[in-house]
Amino acid sequence: MSALTARRRGRSLITRLAVREKGLERRILRGLEQVETRLQECAREADDPRLAAVVGHLITAGGKRLRPLLTLLGAEFGDPRAPGVIEAAVLSELVHTASLHHDDVMDEALTRHGVSSVNARWGNTVAVRSGNWLLAKAAQMSAGLTPEAVPLQADASERLVRGQVRELVGPAFDENHMSHYFDVVSDKSASLISLSLRLGAIQAGAPARVCDALAVYGEHLGVAFQIADDLLDVTSSSADLGKEQGKDLAVAVASLPVLLVLDGGRPEDEELRTLLSDPAGLSGERHLRALTLLRRSEAMDRARVLMDERLARARSALADALPSGAPYEALDALCDFVANRTA
Ligand code: FPP
Ligand code: MG
DSSP states (O other): OHHHHHHHHHHHHHHHOOOHHHHHHHHHHHHHHHHHHHHHHHHHTTSSHHHHHHHHHHHHHHHOOOHHHHHHHHHSSTTSSSSSSHHHHHHHHHHHHHHHHHEEEEEETTTEEEEEHHHHHHHHHHHHHHHHHHHHEEEEETTTTTTTTTHHHOOOOOOOHHHHHHHHHOOOTOOOHHHHHHHIIIIIIIIIHHHHHHHHHHHOOOOHHHHHHHHHHHHHHHHHHHHHHHHHHSOOOOEEEEETTTTTHHHOOOOHHHHHHHHHOOOGGGHHHHHOOOOOOOOOOHHHHHHHHHHSSEEEEEEEHHHHHHHHOOOOOHHHHHOHHHHHHHHHHHHHHHOOOOO
């Protein structure tokens, strides 16, 4: 990907945050360009042209680069030019990309970031092994950062995998389905979002209290981000998403709206509940019908309320500990971005 494309992509997300201080916007854009260059280098460092092509596939295809942006914003609470900031941002995107290699295998996804998924193009085994390589590469990078980076990255990776396994296995017999859902999304999504912020702030030498507050903000933002993802799976087109619409229903993943329908017991959701109770997932007409019913269901509004609650908690983590200024405003605006996500 050219630096120009990277700059445009960076600008699209940072610009939507409407930061008033242009210096901040410029620094973030410059940082994202460096991240882009370094990500491409990482793929080439695979030292084997075929592995480099596989690990570079999703990196080149793009994505929002939310996690590197968060790392760079976290670093704004210290010295954003400190050594290790860019590497920390790269590390967060490498872990994210590794998780997508694995996730797309589990979801049997055909597309990701608007291109064929790694599993669709090279098969499941290659997708998993190359995902492992990306995770190993991230671990290698963490060893070059401040001493906290290795245990923090290890913890987040452990949570990512635990969350995904717990989602796959489902709640225990006596476990509350809703708390299981929140545990899963905290682990599989929020852990890395939280790490991205914290690691940027730590590399930049921000005060411990600020690093901790950013981590708490990231945990809440991450849960809200995943709820938004669940909602978009129902409401957005495949073209907007760059991945298939209705995938959660197709592979019987208990997304938040689905859980709220199943637990709600509302008589008007009876047909939908019957469709959703198929453990094999849905395809064809039944999939379309379930999507239509889910879109109309009150569970979508209730999921939005739960997302807004998380965003309010994210905002209060900011208000409790962070100094006011442009980076604060950008993080506050990110809550609006998540609430209004379209892709
Ligand atoms: C997308 O979820 C996937 C994640 C948030 C992380 C998945 C984690 C793993 C597969 C564990 C393995 C991780 C590593 C680092 C090896 P989703 O399916 O809800 O969202 P989607 O709609 O984007 O697919
Ligand atoms: Mg998925």
